[in-house]
Amino acid sequence: MTGSIGILTAGGDSPGLNAAIRAISRSAAADGRQVIGFRDGFRGLMENRTVRLSSDVVSGILTAGGTLLGTSRDKPHKMPVGSRTLDMREKMAEVYEANHLDVLICLGGGGTQKNAFGLMEQGLNVITVPKTIDNDVYGTDVTFGFDTALGIATEAVDRLHSTAHSHHRIIVLEVMGHNTGWLALGAGIAGGADVILMPEIPYDFDVVAQAVLRRSQAGKNFSIVAVAEGAVSREGSQELAEARSRIAAADSKQERKEAKAELAERQSDQVGNTLRLTRGLEERTGLESRLTILGHVQRGGTPSAGDRLLATRLGTACVELVREQTYGVMVASRGDGVEAVPLEEVIGKRKVVPGDHPWVASARSVGVCLGD
Numbered sequence: 182m183t184g185s186i187g188i189l190t191a192g193g194d195s196p197g198l199n200a201a202i203r204a205i206s207r208s209a210a211a212d213g214r215q216v217i218g219f220r221d222g223f224r225g226l227m228e229n230r231t232v233r234l235s236s237d238v239v240s241g242i243l244t245a246g247g248t249l250l251g252t253s254r255d256k257p258h259k260m261p262v263g264s265r266t267l268d269m270r271e272k273m274a275e276v277y278e279a280n281h282l283d284v285l286i287c288l289g290g291g292g293t294q295k296n297a298f299g300l301m302e303q304g305l306n307v308i309t310v311p312k313t314i315d316n317d318v319y320g321t322d323v324t325f326g327f328d329t330a331l332g333i334a335t336e337a338v339d340r341l342h343s344t345a346h347s348h349h350r351i352i353v354l355e356v357m358g359h360n361t362g363w364l365a366l367g368a369g370i371a372g373g374a375d376v377i378l379m380p381e382i383p384y385d386f387d388v389v390a391q392a393v394l395r396r397s398q399a400g401k402n403f404s405i406v407a408v409a410e411g412a413v414s415r416e417g418s419q420e421l422a423e424a425r426s427r428i429a430a431a432d433s434k435q436e437r438k439e440a441k442a443e444l445a446e447r448q449s450d451q452v453g454n455t456l457r458l459t460r461g462l463e464e465r466t467g468l469e470s471r472l473t474i475l476g477h478v479q480r481g482g483t484p485s486a487g488d489r490l491l492a493t494r495l496g497t498a499c500v501e502l503v504r505e506q507t508y509g510v511m512v513a514s515r516g517d518g519v520e521a522v523p524l525e526e527v528i529g530k531r532k533v534v535p536g537d538h539p540w541v542a543s544a545r546s547v548g549v550c551l552g553d
């Protein structure tokens with residue numbers, strides 16, 4: 182007699198989540214297993230808010246955006262409960278037992294890998310499936326959601342061309358990516374942006390302004406700048422490094438708390454960064470400039486064919502692992518196949534764009550300014 186499989190979706194939603202839920206539920210049903218979904222991420226697990234993912238419930242969801250289970254950014258070990266923040270991992274383990282689960286499958290990004298690992302330490306069998314439009318989960322070639330967001334961001338770059346051209350303007354397009362520039366780089370290359378800025382390469386204002394001016398001198402009196410929300414100038418990057426070293430050097434708990442708050446404030450001023458960039462370029466080049474922030478449009482709507490395929494591939498492979506009782510792993514995409522990567526190897530790491538990545542080389546080869 183086999184137990185049930187639990188599933189939850191956590192972190193920012195990502196196109197392809199429903200396709201993965203459907204793949205897991207259908208594959209598990211073929212084994213005669215019951216699949217129980219928990220609503221709104223780890224909060225639903227704590228509160229035992231469930232939905233039985235029968236074949237009726239998962240029917241017709243392959244093409245739907247978002248997640249039918251709902252999601253949240255709640256962390257099991259730091260859960261706001263009333264006016265307090267509590268470690269609720271034990272409670273979650275009780276709910277796991279009460280539902281007679283063999284395994285809990287957590288669909289999420291970098292934070293979810295860590296949270297799932299925390300539950301594993303509590304004795305739960307867990308498997309994770311990586312998703313995020315940012316494509317920055319360590320240990321997997323790619324995450325689902327990225328391809329859809331890449332398509333949306335590329336279309337935005339395409340569309341901005343005609344209006345920037347007509348008005349002889351610089352248009353700065355901010356795309357998502359707090360810590361990594363996969364989306365900005367991919368959409369920038371695919372859409373033909375003139376400048377691409379990302380967190381991995383702190384930019385020099387003057388270098389960017391010069392690139393735009395060179396275009397004007399060559400008779401191209403408009404420019405498109407694709408920028409990841411977490412991109413920072415060299416000065417900004419220096420300030421962040423100093424804030425980080427203040428945390429490391431803090432002598433007391435209070436000092437550390439204050440230094441952390443300062444870092445968080447600097448990091449949260451991302452819209453401010455892009456606005457400053459837009460205004461700074463206008464001042465330095467004398468060209469009228471506008472800012473477009475694409476925001477959550479990138480996470481919405483129906484998943485691309487590529488994301489549906491990837492989510493289905495990872496979802497079915499996940500059930501294979503359940504059959505083998507391989508737990509404590511993330512189902513990573515590796516070429517056309519999958520690999521079970523131990524969670525210990527994934528947590529606390531991030532897949533950033535390496536300086537020698539082929540996309541970086543290609544961007545430079547076609548004359549894109551990367552701000553350095």
Ligand code: F6P
Nearest residue numbers: 193290313314315357358359480
């Ligand atoms: O983690 C994915 C992501 O889409 C990031 O690109 C973005 O910075 C963040 O989520 C936005 O989070 P929220 O939807 O909670 O504002």
